[in-house]
Amino acid sequence: xxxxxxxxxxxxxxxxxxxxxxxYFPERGLTKLDVVRYFLAVGDGILRALRDRPTMLExxxxxxxxxxxxxxxxxxxxxxxxxxxLPAGAPDWVRTAHITFPSGRTADEVAPSExxxxxxxxxxxTLRFHPWPVSAADVERPDQLxxxxxxxxxxxxxxxxxxxxxxxxxxxxxxxxxxxxTTGGRGLHIYLSIEPRWSFxxxxxxxxxxxxxxxxxLPDLVTTTWWREQRDRPVFVDYNQMSRDHTMASAYxxxxxxxxxxxxxxxxxxxxxxxxxxFDVVSMPARFxxxxxxxxxxxxxxxxxxxxxxxxxxxxxxxxxxx
DNA sequence: GATATGC
DNA sequence: GCATATCAACGCCGG
DNA sequence: CCGGCG
Numbered sequence: 001x002x003x004x005x006x007x008x009x010x011x012x013x014x015x016x017x018x019x020x021x022x023x024y025f026p027e028r029g030l031t032k033l034d035v036v037r038y039f040l041a042v043g044d045g046i047l048r049a050l051r052d053r054p055t056m057l058e059x060x061x062x063x064x065x066x067x068x069x070x071x072x073x074x075x076x077x078x079x080x081x082x083x084x085x086l087p088a089g090a091p092d093w094v095r096t097a098h099i100t101f102p103s104g105r106t107a108d109e110v111a112p113s114e115x116x117x118x119x120x121x122x123x124x125x126t127l128r129f130h131p132w133p134v135s136a137a138d139v140e141r142p143d144q145l146x147x148x149x150x151x152x153x154x155x156x157x158x159x160x161x162x163x164x165x166x167x168x169x170x171x172x173x174x175x176x177x178x179x180x181x182t183t184g185g186r187g188l189h190i191y192l193s194i195e196p197r198w199s200f201x202x203x204x205x206x207x208x209x210x211x212x213x214x215x216x217x218l219p220d221l222v223t224t225t226w227w228r229e230q231r232d233r234p235v236f237v238d239y240n241q242m243s244r245d246h247t248m249a250s251a252y253x254x255x256x257x258x259x260x261x262x263x264x265x266x267x268x269x270x271x272x273x274x275x276x277x278x279f280d281v282v283s284m285p286a287r288f289x290x291x292x293x294x295x296x297x298x299x300x301x302x303x304x305x306x307x308x309x310x311x312x313x314x315x316x317x318x319x320x321x322x323x
Numbered sequence: 324g325a326t327a328t329g330c
Numbered sequence: 331g332c333a334t335a336t337c338a339a340c341g342c343c344g345g
Numbered sequence: 346c347c348g349g350c351g
Contacts, residue, residue: 018324059338061324073339074347082339089325101340124324124338150351226350238351245340246351 013116024063027258041285043115045293046252053131054097054109057083061125064256097136111136127254130247141196142203148238149188155234157186163235174307179298181265182276184255195302204242206308211237265295
């Protein structure tokens with residue numbers, strides 16, 4: 001019978017997938033079950049990106065179709081929505097982390113401990129996962145520094161690449177190792193494992209210091225100006241991404257656009273020839289099977305933030321008020 | 324997508 | 331049993 | 346109150 005729910009074994013768990021034939025990316029002919037199979041195929045990778053991190057779900061339970069939009073604060077209606085708090089009816093093996101928002105309000109957010117949690121979330125229509133840069137073990141001290149190279153409208157991925165190389169060179173000078181990934185759009189994210197010893201404020205200040213250094217080195221390419229109107233350079237280093245409650249879509253997350261592009265972890269050697277549009281729900285499983293996860297080493301060496309904080313101090317950087 | 328309700 | 335409604339994000343700032 | 350900011 002078409003449309004019957006399926007039960008999929010994931011490790012020790014059995015996860016129900018309802019409406020497996022439902023079109024999720026109609027232009028690509030991809031169904032909800034195809035999405036589930038994608039996440040299974042990149043399982044080790046996406047679990048590495050999410051494990052034990054408080055994670056916001058971006059749910060598209062009606063699929064991605066022409067004109068579909070996500071609900072916002074002022075417009076409740078929407079075909080999709082973000083979900084910070086644990087969905088009602090979750091199995092008891094879905095773990096959470098208790099996180100605190102800037103206002104002081106709190107929430108119990110999903111913190112995936114095993115791949116079955118990812119698949120359970122996929123059944124709820126989750127395409128993108130937005131993990132905090134912290135572990136459930138210490139939700140106040142980031143263990144990951146995230147650098148967001150955000151191209152302005154009309155700027156191509158290729159223009160971000162030289163900035164990424166300069167970031168890598170600078171990190172290398174400081175003895176730090178970053179790991180790049182495409183966003184699935186035109187941007188690039190660079191992640192760095194750090195010891196969980198510093199506050200969100202210090203981490204944000206560290207990324208601001210790095211951004212300002214890039215601005216000095218590549219004045220024609222880089223801006224760190226928050227206000228769009230004043231961003232007169234092609235690449236914005238978004239240091240506010242290290243603010244509390246700010247998250248980036250994880251590696252292997254699926255963009256809610258017709259082509260089903262995904263955020264693709266890269267080796268540095270791949271960067272010059274990489275094309276974000278080559279990585280999607282269909283192509284990524286083979287790539288992952290062949291070469292594994294380029295971010296496999298991300299957590300192996302945790303770095304000190306001191307070099308960047310010393311730079312921030314030398315520059316007299318105060319983190320501007322967060323907005 | 325899941326749940327609660329009302330018929 | 332089926333149809334219908336409801337819910338599922340964070341917050342601050344400036345005009 | 347609404348729009349801008351991610």
